[in-house]
Amino acid sequence: MVAPSSTAAPIAAAEPAIAPAPQPTSAAEKPIKEGVTIVVFSGDFDRVQAAFNIAVGAASAGLPVTMFFTFWGLDVITRPNASRVGRDPLRTAFRWLKPGGASRLPLTRFNFLGLGPVLMRRLMGQFQMPTVDQMIELAHSLGVRFIACTITMGVMGLTKADLLPIVDSYAGVATYLADARGSDVNLFI
Amino acid sequence: MTAQRPTPALPRADVVVDASGFLCPMPIVKLAQAVKSVAVGQIVEVVATDPGILADAPAWAQMSRHDIIGAYSEGDRHHFWFRKLHE
Numbered sequence: 001m002v003a004p005s006s007t008a009a010p011i012a013a014a015e016p017a018i019a020p021a022p023q024p025t026s027a028a029e030k031p032i033k034e035g036v037t038i039v040v041f042s043g044d045f046d047r048v049q050a051a052f053n054i055a056v057g058a059a060s061a062g063l064p065v066t067m068f069f070t071f072w073g074l075d076v077i078t079r080p081n082a083s084r085v086g087r088d089p090l091r092t093a094f095r096w097l098k099p100g101g102a103s104r105l106p107l108t109r110f111n112f113l114g115l116g117p118v119l120m121r122r123l124m125g126q127f128q129m130p131t132v133d134q135m136i137e138l139a140h141s142l143g144v145r146f147i148a149c150t151i152t153m154g155v156m157g158l159t160k161a162d163l164l165p166i167v168d169s170y171a172g173v174a175t176y177l178a179d180a181r182g183s184d185v186n187l188f189i
Numbered sequence: 190m191t192a193q194r195p196t197p198a199l200p201r202a203d204v205v206v207d208a209s210g211f212l213c214p215m216p217i218v219k220l221a222q223a224v225k226s227v228a229v230g231q232i233v234e235v236v237a238t239d240p241g242i243l244a245d246a247p248a249w250a251q252m253s254r255h256d257i258i259g260a261y262s263e264g265d266r267h268h269f270w271f272r273k274l275h276e
Contacts, residue, residue, distance in 0.1 A: 057214040060221035061252035127212050138218065 035064040035183035039176065042189055043072030045105035045117050045132065051189045052135035058185070059142035066179045067139070070149035074158060075100035076132065077148060082162035091157025098156075102132040140166040147171050200259045200270040202234035203227055209238040209266060216242050217249050224255060224273050232258065233271045242267050 036058040040051050051067065059065045069077050078100030086092040110116040121131060130138060140146070146167045153159070153170070160170060169175070180186045206223045208216035216237040223233045235246070243262075246269040250257045259270035 053214050057217055058252075060214065060218045061249050062221075062254075063252065128210055128215070129212055130215070142218075142221075 033182060033184045035066070035179075036185040037066045037068065037176070037180045037183045037187070039068045039070060039188045040073035040076060041071050042108075043075035043100075043105055044108040045120065046108050047189050048073070048076050048102075048105060048132055049135070051187070052132065052139055054187065055139050055144050056135060056142060059139065059144050063185075064145075064183070065139075065143075066145040066147060066183070068147045068149060068176050068179075070152050074148065074152055074156060074163075075105060076102050076136070077146060077164045077167055078102075078158065078162055079164055080104070082158070086157030088157075095157055100158075100162075102136060105132060136164070136166065145169075147175065199261055199268075200232055200234075202270060203231040204233045206233060206235045208242075209236055211237070212239050213241045213245065217245055220246075220249065220271070221253070224253075224271060227273055229273050229275060231273055233273065235269050235271070237267050237269075238265050240265070240267070242269070246271075 036055065038051050038055055040048060042048065042051075055065045055067055075098065080101035080103060082095075082100060084092065084095040084099060086095050105117065106114065107116040107120060110120075124131070146164075148163055148167050148170050150170045150172055153163075160167075204223050204227055206216075206219045208219045211219070216235060216239055220233065220235045223235070227233060235242070246260070246267075247257060250271060255274050256272040257269060258272050259268075261268045
């Protein structure tokens with residue numbers, strides 16, 4: 001990959017509040033804005049599958065890809081054997097009711113108390129489609145960055161130890177915005 | 190097919206990736222892995238049965254800035270040849 005030109009300086013958090021006046025540039029001199037950011041808000045199996053298809057496809061074309069996992073999306077990157085003890089009874093109850101894990105994700109429709117995903121996985125297996133667990137590994141091996149939202153982690157009683165080791169960083173909205181501003185494809189799933 | 194058709198002059202690949210039977214995004218993933226493994230200037234051929242490849246192969250080449258130097262379909266088997274242009 002060609003390194004971005006010096007004009008495409010990363011958005012530093014320490015920059016002064018007043019942005020420098022934009023320099024008039026010709027079309028050819030415009031900084032290359034290229035990359036994909038995906039907010040994975042949903043923890044639904046089918047939506048997550050679509051998110052990973054896009055992430056893996058983009059990473060295969062050499063584009064930088066960042067996936068932000070927030071709210072129910074955190075289920076995707078929760079270890080299957082994560083602790084079910086929260087720091088208070090309410091969070092512990094939450095962890096028991098919703099233990100998370102990529103292999104436990106429900107379907108948006110036709111869930112039928114968990115029967116839907118079982119059938120869907122079987123069908124996808126017949127078509128040699130990778131499962132969400134395999135997609136996570138594939139995306140990680142292709143260099144997709146995984147970011148976990150710390151705010152929702154706190155709400156749901158999740159700690160870093162509860163998440164998969166492939167998570168690259170733990171961050172909030174500013175990190176997401178900085179990444180999204182530098183990319184030209186931005187999705188909320 | 191037994192009828193003799195004039196076979197177009199097809200490029201000779203250094204690496205052939207058979208992604209038949211695989212669905213989106215796997216043909217592209219396998220293609221990308223193969224292109225990564227060869228040297229600049231070498232040719233990778235991908236064979237896929239997912240008809241999505243007909244649109245996805247040119248789109249992938251454009252995004253990743255490699256060249257498509259040949260395409261050939263035989264029934265539902267689609268062949269594309271790519272030349273690696275850069276690391």
